[in-house]
Amino acid sequence: MDRALYVAMSGAQASLRAQAAVAHNLANVSTTGFRALLHATEPFKATGEGHASRSFAMGDIGGFDARSGSLQTTGNPLDFALNGADLWMAVADRGGNPAYTRATDLKLDATGRLTNGRGQPVLDDEGNPIALPPFQSLSIGADGTVAVVPQGEAGAEPQNVARIGIVVADPRQLERGEDGLFRLPPGTEPVPAAGNLLMGGVLEGSNVNATEQLVAMIALSRQFEANLRVIRSGDENARMANTLLRAR
Numbered sequence: 001m002d003r004a005l006y007v008a009m010s011g012a013q014a015s016l017r018a019q020a021a022v023a024h025n026l027a028n029v030s031t032t033g034f035r036a037l038l039h040a041t042e043p044f045k046a047t048g049e050g051h052a053s054r055s056f057a058m059g060d061i062g063g064f065d066a067r068s069g070s071l072q073t074t075g076n077p078l079d080f081a082l083n084g085a086d087l088w089m090a091v092a093d094r095g096g097n098p099a100y101t102r103a104t105d106l107k108l109d110a111t112g113r114l115t116n117g118r119g120q121p122v123l124d125d126e127g128n129p130i131a132l133p134p135f136q137s138l139s140i141g142a143d144g145t146v147a148v149v150p151q152g153e154a155g156a157e158p159q160n161v162a163r164i165g166i167v168v169a170d171p172r173q174l175e176r177g178e179d180g181l182f183r184l185p186p187g188t189e190p191v192p193a194a195g196n197l198l199m200g201g202v203l204e205g206s207n208v209n210a211t212e213q214l215v216a217m218i219a220l221s222r223q224f225e226a227n228l229r230v231i232r233s234g235d236e237n238a239r240m241a242n243t244l245l246r247a248r
Contacts, residue, residue, distance in 0.1 A: 033102030
């Protein structure tokens with residue numbers, strides 16, 4: 001009977017891990033550039049005495065949905081969407097190391113440093129943080145070039161001050177960190193992107209399908225409850241067996 005309890009417990013644990021992934025996805029339905037987490041459950045044959053049909057459930061969160069999210073027009077000159085699911089914007093993580101994201105809702109901090117909506121510094125095509133001088137107006141070209149008209153020089157020609165670092169990377173090669181940023185495997189060099197890379201005044205939304213995730217959450221809750229019923233039944237059967245043995 002204890003074997004049945006362990007098998008059911010593994011199923012309940014796998015359901016909980018899957019629920020955590022679904023809950024994280026639902027919490028980021030409106031997050032710019034968010035990529036939905038994927039989860040999977042695989043059978044693992046139980047060894048030892050007993051029926052060969054017994055399998056433990058091995059649940060894991062791995063990979064992400066690489067499909068593009070819907071586009072939303074904002075009209076903000078600091079907003080843009082990347083043209084292609086294999087394009088990524090370079091930012092600095094908390095340790096100052098390069099990482100990649102689809103969150104391209106740019107902002108300026110108090111020092112003129114260019115960041116995205118999560119406060120992550122945007123890197124240029126040489127891997128350096130982008131800091132802008134005081135400006136009259138700002139524009140971002142389709143190739144990622146940032147141009148400004150210096151403050152106090154109304155009517156002057158825009159001057160190119162930086163180019164946003166945008167790379168080409170196969171989503172299957174990227175590893176997602178706990179901070180939500182994506183990274184290439186060690187020893188892999190990023191490939192700089194060129195050409196018509198972005199659309200200005202537009203943001204890419206999350207690719208999470210809320211309806212699908214809610215249905216998945218309900219199904220996982222029922223799976224968890226079914227495993228708990230097996231555990232409770234196994235515990236009751238064990239108590240009854242002990243009672244019968246003591247009565248002999």
